[in-house]
Amino acid sequence: IFRDTLSKRGVRVLTGLGKYFRQVDKNKNGFLSQAAFKEALKVFHLEMPKGDFESLWLILDDSKSDKVDYGEFTRAMFGEMNEYRKAFVRKVSFV
Secondary structure (H helix, E strand, C coil): CHHHHHHHCCCCHHHHHHHHHHHHHHCCCCEHHHHHHHHHHHHHHCCCCHHHHHHHHHHHHHHHHHEEEEEHHHHHHHCCCHHHEEEEHHHHHHH
């Protein structure tokens, strides 16, 4: 359900979430706490009922570390990059 909601919101919300996650990641370790993740959803008007949030959190925090890896979040929501996008990223990395 959450994935569908995100896809309907458009690219701006997706890129905005990514930028927001990097800003609130004070340690620059790529992880978000449950509170930071919940706040991000609130900022982008993606709030959900408490039970749904807890279910989503259990899926995202599969290691039970009380943190979510931002990279894992994006892969869970949007899947792996296709080969075209991977090639593009590799090109940009070398510039």
